[in-house]
Amino acid sequence: MERHVDQELKELKEDILKMGALAEEAIFKSVEALKNRDREMAKSVIDHDVAIDKLELDVDEKCIDLIARYQPMARDLRFITTGMKINAELERIADIAVDIAQRTLELVDKPILKPLIDIPKLTTIAQNMVKMSIDAFVKGDILLAKKVLLSDSEANQFRDVIQRELIEDYMVKDASTAPRAVQLLLIARFLERICDHATNIAEDVIYMVQAEVVRHHPEKLK
Amino acid sequence: MERHVDQELKELKEDILKMGALAEEAIFKSVEALKNRDREMAKSVIDHDVAIDKLELDVDEKCIDLIARYQPMARDLRFITTGMKINAELERIADIAVDIAQRTLELVDKPILKPLIDIPKLTTIAQNMVKMSIDAFVKGDILLAKKVLLSDSEANQFRDVIQRELIEDYMVKDASTAPRAVQLLLIARFLERICDHATNIAEDVIYMVQAEVVRHHPEKLK
Numbered sequence: 076m077e078r079h080v081d082q083e084l085k086e087l088k089e090d091i092l093k094m095g096a097l098a099e100e101a102i103f104k105s106v107e108a109l110k111n112r113d114r115e116m117a118k119s120v121i122d123h124d125v126a127i128d129k130l131e132l133d134v135d136e137k138c139i140d141l142i143a144r145y146q147p148m149a150r151d152l153r154f155i156t157t158g159m160k161i162n163a164e165l166e167r168i169a170d171i172a173v174d175i176a177q178r179t180l181e182l183v184d185k186p187i188l189k190p191l192i193d194i195p196k197l198t199t200i201a202q203n204m205v206k207m208s209i210d211a212f213v214k215g216d217i218l219l220a221k222k223v224l225l226s227d228s229e230a231n232q233f234r235d236v237i238q239r240e241l242i243e244d245y246m247v248k249d250a251s252t253a254p255r256a257v258q259l260l261l262i263a264r265f266l267e268r269i270c271d272h273a274t275n276i277a278e279d280v281i282y283m284v285q286a287e288v289v290r291h292h293p294e295k296l297k
Numbered sequence: 298m299e300r301h302v303d304q305e306l307k308e309l310k311e312d313i314l315k316m317g318a319l320a321e322e323a324i325f326k327s328v329e330a331l332k333n334r335d336r337e338m339a340k341s342v343i344d345h346d347v348a349i350d351k352l353e354l355d356v357d358e359k360c361i362d363l364i365a366r367y368q369p370m371a372r373d374l375r376f377i378t379t380g381m382k383i384n385a386e387l388e389r390i391a392d393i394a395v396d397i398a399q400r401t402l403e404l405v406d407k408p409i410l411k412p413l414i415d416i417p418k419l420t421t422i423a424q425n426m427v428k429m430s431i432d433a434f435v436k437g438d439i440l441l442a443k444k445v446l447l448s449d450s451e452a453n454q455f456r457d458v459i460q461r462e463l464i465e466d467y468m469v470k471d472a473s474t475a476p477r478a479v480q481l482l483l484i485a486r487f488l489e490r491i492c493d494h495a496t497n498i499a500e501d502v503i504y505m506v507q508a509e510v511v512r513h514h515p516e517k518l519k
Contacts, residue, residue: 132504136508138378139374139375139378142364142374142378143370143371143374146368148365149365152361152364152365153361156360156361156364156378156381159378159381159382160381160385163382163385238479242475242476242479243476246468246472246475246479247472247473247475247476248472249472250468250469250470250471250472250475251469253464253468253469253472253475254464254465254469257460257464257468257479257482260479261486264483282354286358
């Protein structure tokens with residue numbers, strides 16, 4: 076038999092999926108704007124952030140309301156509190172897309188420094204990690220969550236390679252590239268921070284699922 | 298008459314104060330390590346982070362447990378969920394202190410680039426913002442929370458000045474300074490991110506207090 080609360084928990088999942096889709100879109104557009112030197116697209120990422128902030132508050136409010144009305148125990152409660160955390164992470168991810176869009180606006184009218192080869196790769200990793208981490212939450216899939224954690228070291232490596240290249244092959248060799256190289260270096264770091272947020276989501280999912288397992292199987296504690 | 302739950306809410310406040318003290322200590326030590334080129338102190342910040350992570354999980358678990366056992370309504374519930382958010386912010390602040398300590402380890406055996414004048418100033422702002430935001434939570438003091446929000450633009454300005462100076466007066470004028478200047482630029486950005494987390498805390502406090510006001514005064518909705 077389906078409980079009333081189940082319908083609302085399903086809606087919470089849908090809200091998180093929507094927040095996830097908006098965050099992914101913001102990441103995608105911010106890097107497309109960078110690649111295509113598209114000032115309008117960069118601005119649209121910045122402008123759209125208000126709507127994401129608004130949705131975050133709505134989802135947060137819904138979660139508190141759900142807890143107050145249903146007074147859920149163990150599993151449902153943990154699902155809702157995890158949803159609140161993931162909601163906040165997704166809002167932060169969208170904020171970072173705004174940071175990328177702002178750096179992009181600094182770069183669009185300056186000569187291209189390099190073909191950005193590794194930044195799109197890091198972007199793909201970041202997008203996949205965000206997508207997988209949300210899937211892991213919606214499905215309660217601990218294996219998928221662990222896959223996200225494994226991707227994070229790859230993201231760190233990409234960031235470090237990009238950073239080293241920008242410092243040693245550009246800034247040190249030709250000081251005039253420094254202002255542009257710093258912007259790209261920051262963008263690489265922003266992308267890696269998106270991966271960190273996806274990692275936080277994945278860790279929250281593992282914690283949600285395992286705490287539940289532990290609760291139901293006290294022999295697994297220790 | 299004091300309710301049982303009041304004692305536990307008081308303990309939650311104490312836990313958040315403790316998390317705050319640990320986060321502030323981590324910020325302080327990470328910048329002291331930078332100022333004094335103190336490798337051991339930088340390492341101690343990195344090593345101590347495990348204990349902060351552990352306390353964060355404990356506090357989070359306590360909050361979920363509080364909700365499950367007392368099924369608190371409106372005001373208490375909102376206090377607990379805000380506590381969970383602040384707890385997470387403080388853990389992130391400590392993580393950023395680790396980032397500062399790691400950048401410091403890259404710098405300790407290289408020649409000093411500049412006397413760091415503005416980085417300690419930005420550090421003081423960051424420390425004050427963290428302290429004020431936690432006080433605002435513990436006291437439910439919305440005016441103090443708003444003061445934190447006002448400080449954030451000052452922090453942004455300091456970060457921008459430091460960044461511009463490092464790029465234009467160092468990297469562009471003497472390319473050999475780039476590797477060290479990038480580390481300092483990142484540290485300035487880390488400190489500003491700490492201010493952002495304090496801002497998040499202050500916003501959560503305002504939201505906690507105002508939502509409550511609105512709930513008790515439906516005429517104020519609209």
